[in-house]
Amino acid sequence: MACLFSGAYACIDTTDGAGMNLMDIKQRAWSKAALEATAPSLEEKLGKLAPAHVVVGSIASYFVESINVFSGISSIRIAWWFSGLETILTV
Numbered sequence: 001m002a003c004l005f006s007g008a009y010a011c012i013d014t015t016d017g018a019g020m021n022l023m024d025i026k027q028r029a030w031s032k033a034a035l036e037a038t039a040p041s042l043e044e045k046l047g048k049l050a051p052a053h054v055v056v057g058s059i060a061s062y063f064v065e066s067i068n069v070f071s072g073i074s075s076i077r078i079a080w081w082f083s084g085l086e087t088i089l090t091v
Contacts, residue, residue: 006060007063009047011049014052015052
């Protein structure tokens with residue numbers, strides 16, 4: 001969802017990374033052994049891990065223009081919060 005709203009790649013958050021069983025939870029990083037056992041070059045394809053509370057970015061203009069739900073809102077920031085996507089609206 002974050003990729004859809006932002007119109008760009010969004011990092012996988014650590015809660016999803018842990019759930020994929022590909023993350024070293026203590027290090028909060030991808031497990032090299034798990035990635036290598038799964039697929040070659042998987043780490044490059046998955047990208048970086050990010051904390052669940054990180055702000056992903058602003059909502060893409062094409063999304064705002066095509067849906068037209070966000071009129072009157074000056075900016076929208078997208079952030080992951082533990083179990084789902086939350087948006088922070090600024091009027």
